[in-house]
Amino acid sequence: MSAMQSFSIFSKAIANNRLSQYIIMKGTHFTVIAFTLLAFACSLASAFDPSPLQDFCVAVNDIKNGVFVNGKFCEDPKLAVAEDFFFSGLNKPGNTSNLVGSNVTTVNVDQIPGLNTLGISLVRIDYAPYGLNPPHTHPRGTEILVVIKGTLYVGFVTSNPDNRLFTKILNPGDVFVFPIGLIHFQFNIGKTEAVAFAGLSSQNAGVITIANAVFGSNPPINPDVLTKAFQLDKNVVQYLQSRFWSD
16 A cells, blocks of 8 residues: 555545544534424423323312322313303304403413313303403414404503503414514404404413402402502592493
8 A cells, every 4th residue: 555545545534534533413402403493492491381191080069089290180081071061152252242342262281170280271262343352462472363253453561661562453364473472452443343362371361350340340450559550640640440340
């Protein structure tokens, strides 16, 4: 073997070794990224409704033989029946004869016990002409809404300090997302009734209607607090509180 051939083999060996090191380094890098993303996803998944440790966990009010999991007791899986995973009635319009002209029909763990620990729920929202689903938040879930009938003006506001308003006019078939915890609303801007369905990323997303919580709390918030917070005359605050208490 000549010196030139020996040098060529040696050079290829070095190159191959560097390539191997590069592949190993890249592989390690990609593996670290993959595990990081997986850990991040897992942390997000467990931040709200933890993933179930079994196929399902049907809610039960009798705690005699139950195990406390995620806010509801679970009955023995052997006792579960199809009715635990079933609800009927979302084809029926809700009664919108109220001051805001809307009605929310909720299907969460209280209506379908089999939703317990599964991290999902559903609502139907009916709107009278110019009806409003007033500004509110869901402290435990993101909402994705699809319009079935009518035209809705929808929006949400970001957190402090920006308080940016995102709005959109939705028609049948249009979809809009309201991020978890942010104040949002839907307003029927049409002259006819409107209907929408929404999914939420929690078995019980909760709802805080802003006006009701602020002016209709039980017991009432001290008017001095609201006068300063909203920069209103105290008589106006007391009037607003009386409106919510009378309703």
